Amino acid sequence: xxxxxxxxxxxxxxxxxxxxxxxxxxxxxxxxxxxxxxxxxxxxxxxxxxxxxxxxxxxxxxxxxxxxxxxxxxxxxxxxxxxxxxxxxxxxxxxxxxxxxxxxxxxxxxxxxxxxxxxxxxx
Amino acid sequence: xxxxxxxxxxxxxxxxxxxxxxxxxxxxxxxxxxxxxxxxxxxxxxxxxxxxxxxxxxxxxxxxxxxxxxxxxxxxxxxxxxxxxxxxxxxxxxxxxxxxxxxxxxxxxxxxxxxxxxxxxxxxxxxxxxxxxxxxxxxxxxxxxxxxxxxxxxxxxxxxxxxxxxxxxxxxxxxxxxxxxxxxxxxxxxxxxxxxxxxxxxxxxxxxxxxxxxxxxxxxxxxxxxxxxxxxxxxxxxxxxxxxxxxxxxxxxxxxxxxxxxxxxxxxxxxxxx
Numbered sequence: 001x002x003x004x005x006x007x008x009x010x011x012x013x014x015x016x017x018x019x020x021x022x023x024x025x026x027x028x029x030x031x032x033x034x035x036x037x038x039x040x041x042x043x044x045x046x047x048x049x050x051x052x053x054x055x056x057x058x059x060x061x062x063x064x065x066x067x068x069x070x071x072x073x074x075x076x077x078x079x080x081x082x083x084x085x086x087x088x089x090x091x092x093x094x095x096x097x098x099x100x101x102x103x104x105x106x107x108x109x110x111x112x113x114x115x116x117x118x119x120x121x122x123x
Numbered sequence: 124x125x126x127x128x129x130x131x132x133x134x135x136x137x138x139x140x141x142x143x144x145x146x147x148x149x150x151x152x153x154x155x156x157x158x159x160x161x162x163x164x165x166x167x168x169x170x171x172x173x174x175x176x177x178x179x180x181x182x183x184x185x186x187x188x189x190x191x192x193x194x195x196x197x198x199x200x201x202x203x204x205x206x207x208x209x210x211x212x213x214x215x216x217x218x219x220x221x222x223x224x225x226x227x228x229x230x231x232x233x234x235x236x237x238x239x240x241x242x243x244x245x246x247x248x249x250x251x252x253x254x255x256x257x258x259x260x261x262x263x264x265x266x267x268x269x270x271x272x273x274x275x276x277x278x279x280x281x282x283x284x285x286x287x288x289x290x291x292x293x294x295x296x297x298x299x300x301x302x303x304x305x306x307x308x309x310x311x312x313x314x315x316x317x318x319x320x321x322x323x324x325x326x327x328x329x330x331x332x333x334x335x336x337x338x339x340x341x342x343x344x345x346x347x348x349x350x351x352x353x354x355x356x357x358x359x360x361x362x363x364x365x366x367x368x369x370x371x372x373x374x375x376x377x378x379x380x381x382x383x384x385x386x387x388x389x390x391x392x393x394x395x396x397x
Contacts, residue, residue: 029332037329061333065195073261079346082363083327085198086257088187094195096329111127111258 037096039063044074044087047112054120059099067092074116078107081120098122128275129282131258135251136280137356139175140287142247142313143168146240148294148306149220153233171241175248182249183256196328202250203324206317209246210375212239213314217307217382311379316359318375319368326365334367 038057042064043050056062068074071089078084081100087093097105100122109116147168182189182201189197216239219232259276263269294302294309325331341362345351354360361368 061329063329073258075258079341079362082323082361082365085327086186086190086254088190088257089261091187091190092195093190093198096196096327099333110131111262113127 037061037063039065042066042118044068044070044109044116046070047072047074047109047115049107049109049116049118052118054118056098056100056120056122058102058122061096061098064095064097065092066095072111074112075110076107077110078105078120080105081107083107084110125271125275128259128272129279132255132276132279133283134279134352134356135255136283137286137353139244139247139251140283141290141357143244144287144291144294145306145309145313146244147291148302149236149240149310151295152299152303152306153236167237167241168244171245172248175245176252178245178249179252179256182253183260186253186257193328196330199324199328200330203321203328203330205246205250206321206324209243210314210317210321212242213310213317214375214378214382215239216243217310217314217379220307221383307379307382311376312358314379315372315375318371319359319361319364322365322368322371326367331367334365336363337366337369339363 068087105120346362
């Protein structure tokens with residue numbers, strides 16, 4: 001080790017400080033972004049989505065709050081939205097989507113794909 | 124129900140099986156290189172599977188609590204953490220792989236490599252196993268369609284393991300040099316995939332800002348097609364990845380592909396340390 005101990009210590013403190021500042025900044029930005037998010041509700045009942053059509057504005061981030069009212073778990077999945085999340089039976093969860101361009105984005109419940117189907121329409 | 128269970132269990136098992144096959148192919152290479160090896164005893168495979176299943180059981184037992192944490196994005200945060208830890212150990216594995224690196228002697232190096240593999244396999248089983256337990260177990264508990272799901276799961280697991288075995292023999296059937304090169308490439312793709320998955324999960328949780336879609340290859344290869352699903356399991360294929368996902372994937376890929384230069388890096392470090 002050719003570096004003096006003081007230099008090493010200074011460098012390490014610098015690294016730790018910048019990591020902390022970075023984390024604080026990122027969480028601050030995340031908080032700001034959260035404030036302007038639109039929220040919509042989606043319910044799962046008898047392996048069906050209610051409503052099965054969600055209309056949302058383009059270029060806007062949306063928080064989908066999903067309530068699974070069935071006793072069985074379900075997996076919200078969408079190839080178009082790149083989303084995948086398990087929701088236990090009789091519970092709720094949150095999935096963020098967007099900002100999206102205009103169009104139709106299909107989603108389904110992976111465990112009951114025949115019945116649990118829906119679409120997000122962005123306009 | 125039967126077919127659903129086959130598909131779901133197959134998807135989950137496949138990812139873990141492919142990682143394990145890849146590592147076993149590496150082990151074969153490492154054994155060729157070191158005759159007297161700790162790797163000859165494959166106890167690490169058994170141990171990582173057992174610990175993986177135990178962790179998966181714990182995860183799935185606390186599923187609701189984890190899911191509700193962090194304002195209902197606890198699953199994303201937990202899974203992103205698991206993915207990034209896997210990424211770290213995959214990179215470490217790649218950088219310890221070249222035999223010329225000088226930081227450890229042979230037996231310590233093999234021990235470190237074994238540890239990396241064990242942790243990555245354990246975490247893969249934790250991830251995939253907990254999803255299987257949650258989905259299949261949750262439905263079985265309701266007493267709905269028990270037998271079809273159980274048999275579907277067994278068939279899905281059987282197909283997944285078979286594909287893993289086929290991959291292993293495909294990899295080890297090649298000549299030594301080509302086998303190693305293919306393994307490193309697959310390792311790089313796996314690492315890139317996990318890095319991209321981490322980003323995707325943090326996006327889904329709104330912990331990372333949105334970035335636009337980089338491209339759309341959905342017309343070329345649909346994610347819902349059988350080939351698309353296989354490509355997803357093997358190399359993390361996404362038809363519409365975001366720019367940040369592509370960035371993370373590329374970073375993971377490049378760091379692993381650059382691992383042969385670790386000889387230089389390690390020796391420089393070694394030179395400094397002594």
